[in-house]
Amino acid sequence: MKQLFVFIRKEFFHVFRDRRTLLIMFGLPVVQIVLFGFALTSEVKNITLTVIDNSRDVNTQQLIRKIKSSSYFVVNESSIDYNDIEDAFKKGKAKCALIFPAGFGNDLQHGGTAQLQIIADGSDPNTAKTVVNYITAITTAYQQEISPAQQLPYTIIPETRMLYNEEGNGSLNFIPGVMALVLMIVCTALTSVSVVREKELGTMEILLVSPFKPLMVLVAKAIPYLILSLANFILILVLAVFVLDVGIKGSILLLFMESMLFIITCLSFGLMISNTTNSQQTALLLSMMGMMIPTMIFTGFMFPIENMPLVFRIISDIIPSRWYFLIIKSVMLKGLGFEYVWKETLVLLGMTVALLFIALKNFKTRLS
Amino acid sequence: MSAVTLDHITKTYDEGKVLAVDDITLQVEEGELFGLIGPDGAGKTSLFRVLTTLLLPDKGSATVRGYDCVKDYKEIRKRIGYMPGKFSLYQDLTVKENLDFFATLFGSTIEGNYELIKDIYEQIKPFNDRRAGKLSGGMKQKLALCCALIHKPEVLFLDEPTTGVDVVSRKEFWEMLKRLKQQGITIIVSTPYMDEAMLCERIALIQNGKIMSVDTPANIMAAFPVKLYAMKADNIYKLLTALRGMPEIDSSFAFGEYIHITLKDDNIEALRQKVEQQGHTHVDIKLIHPGIEDSFIRLMNQA
Numbered sequence: 150m151k152q153l154f155v156f157i158r159k160e161f162f163h164v165f166r167d168r169r170t171l172l173i174m175f176g177l178p179v180v181q182i183v184l185f186g187f188a189l190t191s192e193v194k195n196i197t198l199t200v201i202d203n204s205r206d207v208n209t210q211q212l213i214r215k216i217k218s219s220s221y222f223v224v225n226e227s228s229i230d231y232n233d234i235e236d237a238f239k240k241g242k243a244k245c246a247l248i249f250p251a252g253f254g255n256d257l258q259h260g261g262t263a264q265l266q267i268i269a270d271g272s273d274p275n276t277a278k279t280v281v282n283y284i285t286a287i288t289t290a291y292q293q294e295i296s297p298a299q300q301l302p303y304t305i306i307p308e309t310r311m312l313y314n315e316e317g318n319g320s321l322n323f324i325p326g327v328m329a330l331v332l333m334i335v336c337t338a339l340t341s342v343s344v345v346r347e348k349e350l351g352t353m354e355i356l357l358v359s360p361f362k363p364l365m366v367l368v369a370k371a372i373p374y375l376i377l378s379l380a381n382f383i384l385i386l387v388l389a390v391f392v393l394d395v396g397i398k399g400s401i402l403l404l405f406m407e408s409m410l411f412i413i414t415c416l417s418f419g420l421m422i423s424n425t426t427n428s429q430q431t432a433l434l435l436s437m438m439g440m441m442i443p444t445m446i447f448t449g450f451m452f453p454i455e456n457m458p459l460v461f462r463i464i465s466d467i468i469p470s471r472w473y474f475l476i477i478k479s480v481m482l483k484g485l486g487f488e489y490v491w492k493e494t495l496v497l498l499g500m501t502v503a504l505l506f507i508a509l510k511n512f513k514t515r516l517s
Numbered sequence: 518m519s520a521v522t523l524d525h526i527t528k529t530y531d532e533g534k535v536l537a538v539d540d541i542t543l544q545v546e547e548g549e550l551f552g553l554i555g556p557d558g559a560g561k562t563s564l565f566r567v568l569t570t571l572l573l574p575d576k577g578s579a580t581v582r583g584y585d586c587v588k589d590y591k592e593i594r595k596r597i598g599y600m601p602g603k604f605s606l607y608q609d610l611t612v613k614e615n616l617d618f619f620a621t622l623f624g625s626t627i628e629g630n631y632e633l634i635k636d637i638y639e640q641i642k643p644f645n646d647r648r649a650g651k652l653s654g655g656m657k658q659k660l661a662l663c664c665a666l667i668h669k670p671e672v673l674f675l676d677e678p679t680t681g682v683d684v685v686s687r688k689e690f691w692e693m694l695k696r697l698k699q700q701g702i703t704i705i706v707s708t709p710y711m712d713e714a715m716l717c718e719r720i721a722l723i724q725n726g727k728i729m730s731v732d733t734p735a736n737i738m739a740a741f742p743v744k745l746y747a748m749k750a751d752n753i754y755k756l757l758t759a760l761r762g763m764p765e766i767d768s769s770f771a772f773g774e775y776i777h778i779t780l781k782d783d784n785i786e787a788l789r790q791k792v793e794q795q796g797h798t799h800v801d802i803k804l805i806h807p808g809i810e811d812s813f814i815r816l817m818n819q820a
Contacts, residue, residue: 155621159610166609351605355664358569358599360591361622514590516571 152361156369163343164373170339174377178331178385185323186393193279198222199243201231206254208263212291216247221283238270245269245280313398313482324389325477326450329470331385332378332408333415333444338436340374340419345432354516363514371416378412379405398484407480407490410497411473415440417504418469424511444470472497518583520672520703521545521568525577528563528726533575537563539726540577545705545719550698552717553707554813560726561707562602565676568705569599582671598670602677602707604657608650612641612660615649616667623668633700634663637693655686662693673697675706679713691716711810722813729816734809741807741815743767744783747775750797759795763788770814777811 164170198216202209217224222245229237237243248266257263267284269277314321344367347353356366382405389395397404419436426432445451447465454465465471472493479485479493487494521544528538538560545551553561566572567579570590579586581593606615616638620627631638637659644652649660658678665673675694679687691713694704706717714720714734721731730737750756757776760769765788767779780788785802792800807815 152621152624155618159607159614159618162610162614163607350608351601351603352607354569354571354601355599355605355619356622357571358594358597359619359622360595360624515573516566 153365153369156361156365157372160343160370160373164377173339174335174381175384177334178327178381179388181327181331182324182385182388182392185327193276193283194221196222196244196276196280196283197225197242198280199225199229199234199237199246201229201234201246201248202226203251204249204253204255208254208257208295209249212288215287215291216284219283219287221280234268238268243270244273244276245284247284321395321482322478323450324385324393324395325474325481326448328382328385328408328477329411329448329450329473330441330444332382332412332473333440333470334437335381336374336378336412336415337419337422337440338433340370340416341422341426341432341436342429343374344370344420344423345426345429348427349429357514357516363512364509367420367509367512371413371420374416374419375409375412378415379409382408382412395481397481399480400486403487404477404480407473407476407494407497410494410501411469414469414473414497414501414504417501417508420508421504421511424508424513443468447471448474450474467500469497469500472500518547519544520547520549521551521579521581521705523564523568523577523579526564526567526574526579527576528560528567528572528574536726538567538574541723541726541728542577543721543728543731545703548698548701548703550694550716550718551703551705552714552720553705553723554709554711554714554720554809555707555723556709559723561723562676563726564723565599565674565705565707569597569674570594596671598665598668598673600661600665600673600675600678602680604661606649606657606661606664609648611646611648612652613645615660616663619664620667625668627667630667630669633669633697634666636696637666638663640689655682655689658682658686658690662690666697670702672703672705675704677707677709679708679710687713711808711813714809720809722816724817730812737812738807738809741812743779744785745805745807745811746778746780746785746802747772747805748778748792748800748802749775750792750800752797756792756797756800759792759797763791768815768818772810777805779815 164174200213200216202213213224213226216222225243231248234243234246234248237246246266246268248268250264250266253263253265265288267281269280271277347356347366357363386397386404390397418440422432422435422439426435443464447454447461447468448470449465454462454471457465476490476493476497479490523541523543526538526541527536529536541560541564553564555561563572567574567586568581570586570593573587582596584592584596586593607618610618616627620629627634641652641656641659641663644656649657652660662675662678665675679690682690687710694706695716698704706713708714717734719731719733720737722729722737730740732740748756748760753771753774753776757769757771760766760776760778765781765784767781769776769778771777785804789800789802
């Protein structure tokens with residue numbers, strides 16, 4: 150027992166004395182969170198909108214004010230000529246243009262119908278569609294505001310709700326994804342490297358030629374990384390809650406337990422890699438290639454799995470992070486309890502046991 | 518009971534393509550300081566790894582303190598100390614931390630066997646808080662030896678402990694080994710240096726995975742079958758080339774300022790005349806006692 154304790158302490162020395170390891174361990178989650186939270190967001194915000202108001206009446210002013218007060222647009226009212234619009238698009242000064250014809254208010258109030266033109270930059274079709282939708286929605290709302298008494302014979306009013314994420318906060322989807330990604334990289338890569346480093350340095354020879362049980366080497370290697378990964382998990386949660394405004398709806402304890410299970414899955418995978426490789430570079434490459442890319446692609450937080458061909462859907466089923474992602478989404482965002490995620494948990498548990506078994510079985514008590 | 522026995526041990530790599538240890542049979546007695554002498558690639562490390570239970574032999578059996586190297590590897594691991602050829606301690610841990618770690622790993626403490634390592638440890642103690650990676654070569658070896666000794670092993674395996682260490686540290690190191698031997702520890706040490714062979718009680722000369730001779734250094738030297746002469750002249754290089762072309766010369770090797778030669782017919786005066794006739798000046802020839810290196814080279818050429 151004392152041997153194990155001393156061994157674990159030694160592992161902590163290794164981690165805390167190596168800046169690179171520390172950087173990967175705690176720098177990576179912060180960078181990932183910030184990157185996904187602010188840079189790689191799919192939300193459309195701060196669109197540069199050029200307004201050409203040829204009417205300048207009460208109605209146009211009210212409508213422009215409404216658009217300005219939504220957080221989506223940066224409105225540029227400098228009165229440029231209609232012919233300069235394309236130039237502004239080309240120079241990237243505008244993503245969208247809104248043109249009110251002369252006599253807009255007059256037409257609206259007396260004729261009952263007025264027209265306005267929306268021009269969007271179609272080179273980015275997703276953004277363009279979203280922008281057009283935003284303006285249409287604002288216009289419709291304004292229209293209802295100024296003629297509340299208007300009664301159409303038949304009206305269908307769609308009441309839409311974005312369940313679990315009313316504000317459409319994009320962070321909600323990727324936080325579980327980033328958690329899966331970071332835990333996977335930190336656990337798998339660092340664990341495999343730490344075992345292989347002993348082989349490379351030759352210290353494994355001395356460890357083997359000692360009464361310390363070879364399997365305990367693996368346990369002693371896994372425990373520090375389990376603790377550090379849990380610390381990492383808490384760090385990600387704190388960043389998610391306080392920096393990205395992601396609320397945790399479900400039980401934190403359940404979240405913690407599920408994450409621990411996933412960490413053990415990753416550790417087992419790391420140990421498995423370390424059994425079969427002899428150089429740190431190979432181990433790192435294997436755990437990065439073997440884990441990072443499949444995690445990015447097949448977890449479902451970047452590309453929807455439902456849209457993939459059957460073969461890829463089957464592949465995604467054997468990626469542990471996919472199941473973890475499902476569990477975390479359910480617990481963290483939907484606030485569901487264990488009774489809703491036990492199936493996914495069971496799959497993950499099965500994978501963990503299998504990986505751990507392979508890792509322990511293949512551990513060599515001798516060289517080569 | 519012998520401390521270590523090897524019985525027809527054969528070890529190959531790459532599915533039998535590379536023969537590292539070739540049918541070696543050998544005994545090392547209790548409390549002996551035994552040397553395994555041979556050039557790089559002779560098979561010394563492979564032999565050590567079989568004995569330290571790190572590698573499985575292809576054929577044959579080996580025991581350490583009566584325990585089988587394959588079956589009873591756990592028992593052996595409790596009883597031996599091993600210092601691999603490459604410096605194998607944690608470079609990012611300090612001297613004290615390394616020693617502490619290995620002591621605990623072997624279920625011992627620094628204080629428990631302090632007497633054993635005292636002489637060696639006192640020398641590196643001033644650097645207790647220095648990281649092992651920042652120590653000089655000699656100090657690294659001393660620390661590694663301390664770590665291998667800290668649990669009072671019954672048999673100590675040292676694989677080329679002095680390679681890459683300066684002359685003074687090497688001398689000190691061997692002094693330490695002698696003191697350890699007095700404590701009753703069986704020591705098996707490998708080295709490519711012939712001068713260190715003289716410091717062992719018995720040595721095995723190993724070449725291409727085969728043992729060429731096992732005996733005390735004195736006996737091995739005494740077993741030199743012919744007379745050995747040392748010869749020199751003003752132009753030593755010209756002399757050596759000339760000697761190599763002569764049919765009556767059995768062997769000739771440059772040894773420092775002399776050339777060591779053996780003759781087929783032992784007519785040294787005839788040789789002297791022949792050489793002087795060829796124009797070599799200041800020719801000096803004397804009969805010498807063969808050193809361990811002479812024996813080794815002779816054995817090597819016969820093999």
